[in-house]
Amino acid sequence: MLDLIINIVLIVVPIMLGYFFGRRIERKHYDSIREREAAFASLPTTVLKHPIESHNITQATLVSGSAVISIDYFKRFLAGLRNIFGGNVTAYESLIDRARREAILRMKESAQGADEIINVRIETSSISKNSAKGNIGSVEALAYGTALRY
């Protein structure tokens, strides 16, 4: 009986912690992302091969940024449930969205003094998948592009 209670506590407590802390961390992260995105609104960033308007370009450099974001226990639990019924796993969507936007922001931050960033590419990977036991659920995003100075 005691074993059963301990087992239930071991399952429920991380889910509760994940729910409370995970939500708070995510909300804080989104606030910070929105704030910094607004600050960088004046820096044109495109997936085009050429600048939006033709300029006399004096400098071009490769810039990149990366972020690794971990999932919380509650979302993992939700995703586990989704695996039974199928459908969109919205819990994971926000995770990937955060990682990619953070990577793009870091790329912009590393492009100090640039007038435009063109040909932006985003790459995602994981060193955690495929490991059968004790795997860490996380998303790695890497954004890169060419920063131009007029």
Next chain:
Amino acid sequence: MHLSNIETIPGKTIVAHYGIVSGSTVRAKHAGRDIMAGFKNIFGGELKAYTELLSESREEALSRMQEQAHSLGANAIVNVRFSTSSVAAGAAELYVYGTAVSVE
């Protein structure tokens, strides 16, 4: 060394091509980092140790590629691409490649 992920280095002209150059690094899970990452997995949020690892391996792959281009006598690399692949359980490769050229 000029680097760009578009076909040219803006403001310069390409005078010679040297073919494909590449650099890669394989990074793996780290037992010490994994303990912290395990805790983070309950609360969510950024895994700073792994972000660091990712940017280190990115820099390393880039510098290997630049070394190769340098040894060919190139002074720029255009059309740079990053690519990732899963090598084995708990390990991932970061691969960067591009075309080595001479610009003036």
